Amino acid sequence: MSENRRVRVRFAPSPTGALHIGGVRTALYNYLFARRHGGDFILRIEDTDSQRFVPGAEAYIIEALKWCGIEVDEGVEQGGPHAPYRQSERKDIYLKYAMQLVESGDAYYAFDSAEALDALRKQTEQQGGTFAYNHSVRTQLDTSLRLSADEVRSRIERGDQWVIRFKMPENENVEMDDLIRGHITINTSTLDDKVLYKSADALPTYHLANIVDDHLMEISHVIRGEEWLPSLPLHYLLYRAFGWTDTQPRFAHLPLLLKPQGQGKLSKRDGDKFGFPVFPLRWVAPDGEAAMGYREEGYLPEAFINMLALLGWNPGTEQELFDMNQLIEAFSLEKVSKSGARFNPDKAKWFNSQYLRRKSDDELGQMLLPMLKAEGIDTTLQRAVRAAGMIKERATFPADLLPLTRQMFVEPEQYDEKSVAKFWKADNVTRLGELADKLAGYSAIEAATVEPEVHQWIVDRQYSMGQMMNTLRIAILGISQGPSIFEICEFIGKDDTIRRIANAIGRLGKGK
């Protein structure tokens, strides 16, 4: 394990479906670590399970990383010095390494059929035991450890299916170091002889492919989910068997993301169950089943990654809002926590509102304009920008912009019942008429001058400020909510203001 070598990390998902947010977080931490140390971030597709391959999954992963702003240095799209980066395209290189282990005595052939093994497993369990393919059984089963070299050769030649298994040493303590968890010891007698290579599809399993590729690709740090921790001793032993311990990567196992309620790790079904996305992007499975995504729900990518970064990591300060560059600057594996983090949808929303309000009025106007157009409202970008600027503090998602500004472009067709019941009273309506007459006297409504004058006018007449203003608000917007009413009057203009008041009185009557 040499120090001072170039930092190279990889994100190595399996294209078996959409990448969920736990996977995105793993990618993010890898990316932050790489950038923090001026290293490389590699995307490797681990498609060694031909059974579980899902079309579209790889494209989804790539698109999701792009949306998040996670830039890949080497990978299936951009290539690189260690191409190809898809394990199915590297299948030719793995057998050689599996053979090397057989020759060194660290691995062996096994000819047991999957069915025979299942039967054996069931049988042992019925007798109250736990079946493990290890030192206690490997010399009794159909393996190259029991069979003669000739028999092994002839079995292979006649086309029998075989696998290569790692020969796990007996009763040896493996001493491991994890960058997050510290020192871990495990005895090999609790481990079994994992399959490394299978002849059926001429493909390695995860363990072999992973170690070989990490070695070949000169990976310096493996940052992955905690579910891999139990495999770590095997991986240590594989590095040793290959004689690669001097360049063996350092490991960091990330805590898991847990469900917001209930038990267990976050799963793909939780989104529908709790009403929040578990995927970065909307995903439609080949069978047509769809799951919502953060992007489609209106989350801003910068809010999404900020939220994700803080789930299991903290900067050690009280800062909570970080853009990608600040995350890179602040990130360190030492500050990653050890225990699982329960995902909290409310906080995700809070992050989004924070980022939404940091957008310029121009950007928000650009978002709002097409929404208005889709409603049949014909207006200019300039007007949309101005309207968006007036309401951005009350929005959480871009989609909130429309309902919040709609009545700034079109007269209310209906009036909120509760607001009307509370404020639309005979006295108020009479006074609203007086106010309309006063407003008609202005050449144009400018909030800065009209507002203080109308306030004074209300005070002079000893009218109730709250009653008066809300009655006006109902006439203009149809509801007693929203930004400064005078700014809205200025926005819609004097004529429209007068007309809305008249129309409201016409429709709602003179009040009781």
Add this chain to the structure above:
RNA sequence: GCUCGAUUCGUCUAACGGUUAGGACGGCAGAUUCUCAUUCUGCAAAUAAGAGUUCGAUUCUCUUAUCGAGUACCA
């Protein structure tokens, strides 16, 4: 079952032997405001339990409990 890991407010977390156990989200109350939202102020809210070690334990050790992961010719 076995193996490994984890355990601070409801949630995310800070405090790496000495703090009135801090912050954020959410909740509640108040202030501001023409309303709603924002903003501001305040309040409630936690060291899983029990033994040690120590002058002193959230922090170190052990036991128990709970949670999580793994236990595939899946990753």
